[in-house]
Amino acid sequence: MVTAEPRSPGDAGSPPGSWRRLLVVSATVVAVYDVVFLALVGEVIPPLLAGAVLTAIGLGLLPRFRRGGVAVLGVTSAVLLVAVMPFVAAHLPHPSSPIDFTHAAIALLGRATAVIAAIAAWREASAASGRRVGTLVVALVAASLVVSGVAMISTVPDRERAGDVVAELTDAAFPASLTVPTGGAIHLDNRDRFRHTYTVAGTPLDVQLPATTAVRFTVDLPPGAYDVICDIPGHESMSGQLIVE
Ligand SMILES: [Cu+2]
Numbered sequence: 001m002v003t004a005e006p007r008s009p010g011d012a013g014s015p016p017g018s019w020r021r022l023l024v025v026s027a028t029v030v031a032v033y034d035v036v037f038l039a040l041v042g043e044v045i046p047p048l049l050a051g052a053v054l055t056a057i058g059l060g061l062l063p064r065f066r067r068g069g070v071a072v073l074g075v076t077s078a079v080l081l082v083a084v085m086p087f088v089a090a091h092l093p094h095p096s097s098p099i100d101f102t103h104a105a106i107a108l109l110g111r112a113t114a115v116i117a118a119i120a121a122w123r124e125a126s127a128a129s130g131r132r133v134g135t136l137v138v139a140l141v142a143a144s145l146v147v148s149g150v151a152m153i154s155t156v157p158d159r160e161r162a163g164d165v166v167a168e169l170t171d172a173a174f175p176a177s178l179t180v181p182t183g184g185a186i187h188l189d190n191r192d193r194f195r196h197t198y199t200v201a202g203t204p205l206d207v208q209l210p211a212t213t214a215v216r217f218t219v220d221l222p223p224g225a226y227d228v229i230c231d232i233p234g235h236e237s238m239s240g241q242l243i244v245e
Contacts, residue, residue: 074118
């Protein structure tokens, strides 16, 4: 038997519909993971912090001011979805770095879900369609976790070989300067829980450095001094120098 939901905006206290439940769950999961992510990164990223605070305000409003809560959660999710897209989309092709990848997947899936759920809750759409979308989103999140787990397990660190220039990357800082002969190899161990790139500006040398993994690569560049950057959005402070002899 299908029970129709009260349609009056003033019917606070009635059981929440499936779209509102989906809105609450998706907005909460994203906000909590954002806060956990900030703790893991060890820095304050103002838009993520503001998103978590606004989500808490929206959740607080929802029981008494249903439409106000739905609006705050929906608008916050929409603005944050657009704001974080350039930063997190770059991690989606790299599931072997689990923190970056799962944060990106949950941030995008969760916020997109929250926006759709907020619109549907505002319009008081069919509860059955809310449950179907909820099931689909849970399946997609589960699939992304499985993909990341498999990619992480199957990522094997490269072995160091005799003659390699051996270096480490920790706390989002490259070795200040590395010197390598033309045609020589660098064995670079990324000790961070986050992915980086070793990108030599103005050259084709652009090496992916998955989280907590060592990568060995050959430097086929003409002799000279080169600037090194990490090309991940938000990692602009990372820089180093490569000298090829
Ligand atoms: Cu980086």
